[in-house]
Amino acid sequence: MQNYILPTNGRLQKTAGSGRSRFSFNLSELSIRGLVTVILLFANNAFADTYWLGGISNDWHTAGNWTAGVPDASDVAEIQAASLPNVNPIITGAAVAKTVIVAYGGFLTIAVDGTLSIADSQGHGLDVYSGSVENNGTLNINNVAYTGIGMSDGLFTNNGTINIGNAGDIGYAGIDSDASTFVNESGSISINRTCKAATNCGAMTNTGSGSFTNKASITIGGVMPGLYDGRGLWCADESVFFNEAGGLISISRTVSDGLYNGATFTNQGSIDIGAAGDIGGDAIFNRGYFDNTASTAYINIASDNIINNNLSGEFYNGGVIIENASGNSKITQNTGVVQNLNGGSFLIPSGPAAITATGQIWTGFSDAEWNNPSNWQNSLVPTATDDVTIAHVATDLVVGSINAVAKSVTVQHDATLTIGNSGILTISGGAFQGLLNKGTVVNNGLLKIGLITSPGSYGIRNEGTFNNSSGAISIDNATQAALYNFSGTFTNSASMSLKTAIAAPFLIHSNGGAISNAATGTLSGTGVINPTHFSNNGGILSPGYSPGVMTFNGDENFSASTLAVEVNGTGVAGTAYDQVVVNGTATLEGTLDLTFNFPSPVTGDVVKILDATALSGTFSVVTGLPDGWTINYDRPNPGELSLAYQVILPVTMIRFTAKKLDSGIKLDWQTSEETNNKGFEIERRLDSGMWEKVGFVDGNGTTRENNTYSFLDLRPLPGMNYYRLRQMDFDGKVELSRIVGVKMDSGKMLKIYPNPTTGIVNIEGGGSRVRILDKLGRPVMSGMIINQKIDVSHLPSGFYILSVPSESNVKSISMIKQ
Incomplete structure (x- = not known):
């Protein structure tokens, strides 16, 4: 007989016996939660059980590893600590059960290609008590009477996919983690249809002294109809919840609060509340400690719900909070960004940061179009005098077939700005930078920054993902750098023309992240590029604006790129020809593309197009080099690349x-x-x-x-x-x-007219006699000049030399007789 007792922790345990299972417990030690567990376990054990032995292997699908064969959809499968090493069960392929219990040192692994489907349980779908589960595959739980995953003093690591309630109701919580450790390492968790048989519950709860860490994705209420009752995420007691940078929690379609915190909650990632459906209570109700101070911390409340910080709660913001509440929210301190997009206000007792951003704020209430007034907080399309903030809301902004204008543009965390193929965005006159990107920017059109007046210190400051996909970017008049990549990734796959104010120290500067001039990209400009985080990945570098000087303040590798150089003469670099300066080693081996507009070079002309501390390698391909010109490495001086003209005359x-x-x-x-x-x-x-x-x-x-x-x-x-x-x-x-x-002689020249002539010739500047020779120099006529005229009508048509003696010499001129 197999007997069970329920200790003070409320969990049912087996006792020695023989025959069919029976159960015993001490009611004096029974807690309310324990009583529920007893009832559920009795219900589960009313059907056939099969227990893991692992006597043959670690294969779930081997019948000999179980007391009653491989579990089927009607079985309660129980896994405790294996008596033999390395025989904990591993699920590959498809496995099913009504309930799975992992207890007392038991360890269950779902492999990458494994799927465990649990349904129709009268208790917990997956009950983890002092056991461990590692999911690398897929776990589906539907139609359970109590909790999808119930944990007490357990460990759960998720690297795969967990779907709870996507296709069937859950009586209580989707995940109930009590005094346990749950790590969503790199997987996704989806919880829906919870609290079917209960009120005042949560779709996911973290209680006791438990720890829940999310590094990936959690979606609550993403599938219709959402939650039947209760809250989305519930943290209580001494528990700790940590949403790491890169983690995303999305909560929608709740009957009560979206997120309830009565414990310690730290957010360094992103939290979206109400983006896919309404929230029944507060967006966040906090009566514990809530830390949203990391630079990557972002909370977006897309629905009309407030942050309610209870008198006993502490709520600190140093990141970004965007909300659409018409009511009034409360937090303890703000050192970051707080924006309300729907008329509500914030009560913030302390903190130096502004409560709301100035200028126009994107709401996307109607559609994705920039020029629709109803998409903006003040119902006005931004003008050239407006600072524009693009918040992360349900609808991303698109600049379509229009010419949009702004004083400055800020793209918040997780927000997206797209400039379409026919779109134009003109930014000019900002105080700090033209465009600050903390989210995602995709340019397929035309982006113009600072062409009219200075955009401030930077044309673009990037802290997110920026892709100049198939568009063109023109920047001018920035006082520090045309492009400053503070962090994140900036990729140029099209055209960029960069200018700065005369005294600007950099053309392109960076603090971290990566700047890439991709294979289809062209980068032109005059100024200094900080190469620490810059790479030319097959693109074209073109100094200046016909022409100019581009300087790299350190080593630069041109081996996977094209260097386009224009030569118009031998004057000053940047005026007569393009030049690249490398304050370090210039690694060549790429392509040198030359364009000559030099009409009359002479032998000995030399043009220095690259001036580096040292050269490594040679260009593998040189195009556009005219006849007579040669390319010289380390000449005239080491580290210099010059073009020289030397012609062998025909x-x-x-x-x-x-x-x-x-x-x-x-x-x-x-x-x-x-x-x-x-x-x-x-x-x-x-x-x-x-x-x-x-x-x-x-x-x-x-x-x-x-x-x-x-x-x-x-x-x-x-x-x-x-x-x-x-x-x-x-x-x-x-x-x-x-x-x-x-x-x-500067004296009077001999002139005749008309010439050619048919008869009479007028003569000026000579004496009184004339002598005419044919083309062979033979005399054919001589005589006197009468009234400065002679008659040659009798001469045959042809070429003649007419000579007239003067006082000091004989003057001659050619004549044609027609």
Whole structure:
């Protein structure tokens, strides 16, 4: 017989015996809760029991490990400490039971691929008394008369999924943890349909000297119809509840208070109350010690419910509290942020922090659109003079196909701001920063900060998750840095153009977290980048704004990125060409993409595009490097990367001279070698400084022999005449020669007109006689000039030289007879 006694702790125990189970207990020692437990255990043991032996293995599904075979849906399965080592049961695959009892050193493990489904229990679904449970898989509990999970002096570690009441009613609490330790390590807990047969109960209770730690997700009332009665989360006695940073507790659809605390409650994560459904009582009723002081602590009360801090309670806030109560809340001290979005107020006896934020506050009461007045606290769409606070409410804000404006924007913890593909958000004139992000920002449109007036110290200060996904960001006039990543993650996958005020110490600065210029990102700007938390993960870095200087205040790795550099000349870095400065080691091996707008480089030109303390490696890919330019590492000095221009001329010029003749100016030049030489354009300099073409002489293609060329300028200008040769290749490339000059007499020049002529020619600036030569230099006509005219109508059409003696020399000019 198996006998049971109920000690003062209210738990039923077996006593020695034989035959069918019977029970004995001492009523004088029976507590009220113990009596309930006795009744429930009697009910459970009215059906078949099977007890864990573990005689064969640790496999739940092996019949020989149980006294009456593997439990089925009608069985109460009990697990106590195993007599043999390493034979505690492990559930893999699907397991079922009506009730599972883990007691007196028993240990139950649900593996990652395991599922335990408990239903139709007349007592606790899972009763853990001085035992331990580790769930790495799935635990489903439905249709139980008392508590889904009842714990006393037990240990429960959850790394998997727990669903209580999702598909069936729970008579009392979903989880009742009394003097036990419960750790929700990395799993999720969902509790619904509790308190079906009880009043004044809680969906999840932590009592006695118990400890409950949440590092993951707890959702209470997330499934319709929510809770039948009672509170969402109930903490009492000497218990301790710790919601760690990263933990999320969501409570909705309660009949009484959302969270009742009569013990010690510390929140360093997020608590959402009323986001999915109404709360029947207070959002939080506190008569114990409530600590919400961590920088990551966040409480969002989306429903119209207050925080009620009882006279015996202490409630300290150093994090963020956002509520939508029309009534008045009370806390003890505020050193953080408290905002009411629905007309209520806060009674806070002490603390220096502001009770409400100024400016416009997002409520999202109607929809997700920025330009809908009913979505804002004051029912007004923000203007360019408004500081905007985006709170974590049920509806996230979206800047759609509009041009939204603000003085500054703050995105609170767990809030989300999305700028759509056609959306524009313009921020200008903030006191501290243009955009402060503590939640999530996704930009697929256009974000403009400080382009009109300074946004304050920073264009963007990021403490959350910021993703420039497919949009463009432009920042200017920040006094400390265009982008300051205090913590969190900033990812640029599109376009960022950053500027600052002239005296700003940084372009990009960071305190922690990570800034990534992703593979599809382009970052351009002039200024200093703190590289401690910055990485260029395949993106493009483009110094300046055509052009500029980008400085890294420490080592920088360019091996997985593209460095885009523009070269317009050899002047000053940042004005004539882009330059990157690295105050440390520059690791290369990535891509160098060059853009040249340099029309007339000369041999010896050098442009220093990277100036580092030291270089490591070389660029694996270089694009856009024109002919004649070379890339030089550690030249002219160690740590420097320069571009140098050195051209091997297609024509080797031996001499180039100019000589004054009576007929004009003769140019002579000689080459010793020619390659692909089409010929020479002869250019003469005008008084304006421009050069004009005055003739062309064919070249000799490709040759290794000396070649002599000449050209006669029959119409030189008075005074100095400057000439140069524009040597032209057959492929269109050109080279310019040196410049030569000849001074012509400043006296009166010989002029004839019309030229070309058909008959009568007018002559000015000469004597009384004229001599005309054909193109071969043979005389064809001579005679007197009558009334400064001669008749050449009898000459054949062609080219002629007309010479007129003057007092000191003979002046000649070309003439064309038509």
